[in-house]
Amino acid sequence: EPEVTQTPSHQVTQMGQEVILRCVPISNHLYFYWYRQILGQKVEFLVSFYNNEISEKSEIFDDQFSVERPDGSNFTLKIRSTKLEDSAMYFCASRGALRAGSEQYFGPGTRLTVT
């Protein structure tokens, strides 16, 4: 079965540093998403991406965040200057179509620890 993969599984960084989290969505999918889960809390939507541009974003997704699909396979989330409160699990997801009833496939996540 096709799957979404994410690297690294765990990233430790110092406050103020830039981090890039990487995702490889399922190959024929067109819609891409990032979600975040702060420890002990719900998984929250960050951003959706389609046709090489952001299609929707939450209020969490401020100017410190950016997303990119640099080539035909990777989908990245960049945090420019990390803060302690950015420590969380980050999940990537992809979907093949927007028709009603299509499944969104999630990757296993990257744990980001900001010290």
Added chain:
Amino acid sequence: GIQVEQSPPDLILQEGANSTLRCNFSDSVNNLQWFHQNPWGQLINLFYIPSGTKQNGRLSATTVATERYSLLYISSSQTTDSGVYFCARSASGGYQKVTFGTGTKLQVIP
């Protein structure tokens, strides 16, 4: 906005016991997913179940879309079933971001 509520919030089971987790949602759904988050935080896709019943080994799920709920059944639980179980559903419009429930934290003890 979309509301997704899960019950119970916490559950402790003896190994070998069965359990039922419930997910209620506030409006009509065209897709519903169940996930297991293991103790390392990884999210594992369990079921995509907008309606009807599916089974995968000791796990099965049923969604009754007209009554706005879904159930996840775990039979003969094992310690490896421990973790948090989330249900989630997509918005029906826009780019269909997923809204997650608050989760059920399951601990299976030997």
